[in-house]
Amino acid sequence: xxxxxxxxxxxxxxxxxxxxxxxxxxxxxxxxxxxxxxxxxxxxxxxxxxxxxxxxxxxxxxxxxxxxxxxxxxxxxxxxxxxxxxxxxxxxxxxxxxxxxxxxxxxxxxxxxxxxxxxxxxxxxxxxxxxxxxxxxxxxxxxxxx
Numbered sequence: 148x149x150x151x152x153x154x155x156x157x158x159x160x161x162x163x164x165x166x167x168x169x170x171x172x173x174x175x176x177x178x179x180x181x182x183x184x185x186x187x188x189x190x191x192x193x194x195x196x197x198x199x200x201x202x203x204x205x206x207x208x209x210x211x212x213x214x215x216x217x218x219x220x221x222x223x224x225x226x227x228x229x230x231x232x233x234x235x236x237x238x239x240x241x242x243x244x245x246x247x248x249x250x251x252x253x254x255x256x257x258x259x260x261x262x263x264x265x266x267x268x269x270x271x272x273x274x275x276x277x278x279x280x281x282x283x284x285x286x287x288x289x290x291x292x293x
Contacts, residue, residue, distance in 0.1 A: 173255050240260050
């Protein structure tokens with residue numbers, strides 16, 4: 148019977164949502180480079196949780212969702228490890244959300260999401276907000292749609 152409790156404890160500790168990193172925007176309550184959990188499971192609101200603080204954004208208030216990538220060569224790794232790494236590209240996935248706050252002011256959030264989570268985040272945002280994803284370029288469109 149003890150084995151059941153051991154298995155149940157890690158499952159109970161799992162937090163909803165995906166890990167993301169705040170890059171910038173107009174929201175001053177989130178520090179630059181702050182890591183947070185992005186939870187799209189709420190029926191009415193998008194929930195961002197970092198430490199003991201949180202921000203909820205009503206899906207109906209979201210008016211833009213944009214996706215883009217930053218691609219760079221791995222120069223440092225190539226110098227330190229192997230020149231073969233010059234052939235590899237490092238991609239970072241960024242999402243921008245524009246929305247109206249409670250005061251009716253336009254706000255924007257830019258955050259980075261890991262490669263393994265980007266498709267589910269984009270699909271969730273499109274489904275919950277009813278907004279089509281705007282892609283910055285064709286490479287972003289290919290990566291976002293798979």
